Every structure is written in structure tokens, then in C-alpha cells.
Amino acid sequence: MRHNPGRFRAIVYAVLVHAVLIGLAVIGFRWTVQSPSSEVVQAVAVPEPPTRKPEETNKRAQEEEAARQKAEADKRRQAEQKQQQQQQEEQEKLAQQRLVAERKKQEAQEKERQKRMQEEAHKKEEARRQKAAEQTLKESLAAEEKAQLAAASAARAGTEIQKYRYLIERQVSRNWNRPGTTKGLKCEVLVKLTPSGEVLSAKVERSSGNAIFDRSVENAVYKAAPLPLPEDPALFDNFREIxxxxxPDKEA
Structure with a gap:
């Protein structure tokens, strides 16, 4: 009604006309009752409300319909924008959740990788230590065995040396000719030998005090050649000079 004042005036006129007609009807009814013989009826002319042109009505209707459609379109657009915004927010939320989950997954994988690397490094270190300990033990056992073998070899060599020194002295004694009385006489003799046991030289270095006795000992050494030597050539250095x-009293 605010947008169509002509329509409002028409309604007002119509109401007034109906009111006038009703009023006239009431007055006529009363007049008829009071003056039944009266035949004169006075009529009042009521002007008709102005009519609107069809083109104005159609234009207004079109404007109202366009406004309604525009309002509905705006409402739909706002609803679609709101829905798109909600969908975008949901997608961003899901993307953020996936990003957080992926980051946590990568952190867990990195921790697991670091843990495996530490375990492998620990295993390698333990293996290295064990190998080093085994190597040390092996070397210690080898050194101990070597020392034992060396000691045994030295013992055997010592035994061999003592044995062949005794054999040399005995063989010299067997080839010695006693020059008369020699009781209490003894001398120290140095003998140089070849690998075959031949005597290169025999010399009394500490005399017995009796030249004849000393010379008889030197003669006995030459006569006893070749002197007995160990079969192991490595022991010859112990007999190159003896x-x-x-x-004689000891031999007796």
C-alpha cells in the first residue's frame, strides 16, 4: 500500500461509497416505516474511484517481481557464499590436520631411524670391542705360547749345549795322555771349532802352572777332533768358541 497510493485511494472511496449506501438504506428504511405513503426517494450520486491504467499495473508488478527475484537471488548467493566459505574452512582444517599428522609421522620415522642408527652404532662398537678383546687375547695367547716355546727351546738348547759341552770335555779327556804326576793340576782352555767339529785352535788361557800339563791338554784337544756338535746348526754359535x-781329578 505504501508503494501504491492510487490503490489505497480506490479502497477508501469504495469504503465511503459502501458506507453512504448503507446509510441511505437505513434512512430509507426508517423513512418508509415512518411515512409509508411517501413515494419520493432521493438518491445521492457517489463518484467512482479513479481506475489505473493497465500498463502502470503491469510495470509495478514487474518491478515488484524483479525486486523479489533479486532478493531471492541475493539470498541464494549469500547462502552459496556461506556454504563455499564453510567448505573452504573444512578443507583448510582437513589440510592442516593432514599436515600435522604427516609431520608427526615424519618425526616418528626420524626418531625410529635415529634409534636404529644408535643401535647399529652400539652393535658395531660392541663388535669392535669384542673383536679387539679377542685379538688382544689371541695376541696374548700367541705371545705366551711363543714365550713358552722360546723358553722350552732355550731349555732344550741349554740342555743340548750342556750335553755337548760335556761330550766334548769327555772326548778330550779320553784322548789325553797323562804326563806323569798331575794330582791337583787343572787349566782353562779356549777351543775354536768349525761347523764340522774340526779344531781351529786350542789354547790354555789360564795355566795350571805346569807347562807340560798345559801342553798335554792342548794336544788332547787336537787329537780328539772332530769334536761332537749338536745336529741343529742354530746352536753352532754356542760352540764356535768354547x-x-x-x-783330571774331576773326570776321575
Missing amino acids: RFVFD
Whole structure:
């Protein structure tokens, strides 16, 4: 009604006309009752409300319909924008959740990788230590065995040396000719030998005080050649030069 004042005036006129007609009807009814013989009826002319042109009505209707459609379109657009915004927010929320989940997954994988690397490094270190300990033990056992073998070899060599020194002294004694009385006489003799046991030289280095006795000992050494030597050539250095005390009383 605010947008169509002509329509409002028409309604007002119509109401007034109906009111006038009703009023006239009431007055006529009363007049008829009061003056039944009266035949004169006075009529009042009521002007008709102005009519609107059809083109104005159609234009107004079109404007109202366009306004309604525009309002509905705006409402739909706002609803679609709101829905799109909600969907975008949901997608961003899901993307953020996936990003957080992926980051946590990567952190867990990195922690697991670091843990495996530490375990592998620990295993390698333990293996290295064990190998080093085994190597040390092996070397210690080898050194101990070597020392034992060396000691045994030295013992055997010592035994062999003592054995062949005794054999040399005995063989010299067997080839010695006693020059008269020699009781209490003894001398120290130095003998140089070849690998075959031949005597290169025999010299009394500490005399018995009796030249004849000393010379008889030197003669006995040459006569006893070749002197017995160990079969192991490595022991010959112990017999290249030998010193021994010739004591006839001891041999007896």
C-alpha cells in the first residue's frame, strides 16, 4: 500500500461509497416505516474511484517481481557464499590436520631411524670391542705360547749345549795322555771349532802352572777332533768358541 497510493485511494472511496449506501438504506428504511405513503426517494450520486491504467499495473508488478527475484537471488548467493566459505574452512582444517599428522609421522620415522642408527652404532662398537678383546687375547695367547716355546727351546738348547759341552770335555779327556804326576793340576782352555767339529785352535788361557800339563791338554784337544756338535746348526754359535776347565781329578 505504501508503494501504491492510487490503490489505497480506490479502497477508501469504495469504503465511503459502501458506507453512504448503507446509510441511505437505513434512512430509507426508517423513512418508509415512518411515512409509508411517501413515494419520493432521493438518491445521492457517489463518484467512482479513479481506475489505473493497465500498463502502470503491469510495470509495478514487474518491478515488484524483479525486486523479489533479486532478493531471492541475493539470498541464494549469500547462502552459496556461506556454504563455499564453510567448505573452504573444512578443507583448510582437513589440510592442516593432514599436515600435522604427516609431520608427526615424519618425526616418528626420524626418531625410529635415529634409534636404529644408535643401535647399529652400539652393535658395531660392541663388535669392535669384542673383536679387539679377542685379538688382544689371541695376541696374548700367541705371545705366551711363543714365550713358552722360546723358553722350552732355550731349555732344550741349554740342555743340548750342556750335553755337548760335556761330550766334548769327555772326548778330550779320553784322548789325553797323562804326563806323569798331575794330582791337583787343572787349566782353562779356549777351543775354536768349525761347523764340522774340526779344531781351529786350542789354547790354555789360564795355566795350571805346569807347562807340560798345559801342553798335554792342548794336544788332547787336537787329537780328539772332530769334536761332537749338536745336529741343529742354530746352536753352532754356542760352540764356535768354547771354554772349559780341564780337571783330571774331576773326570776321575
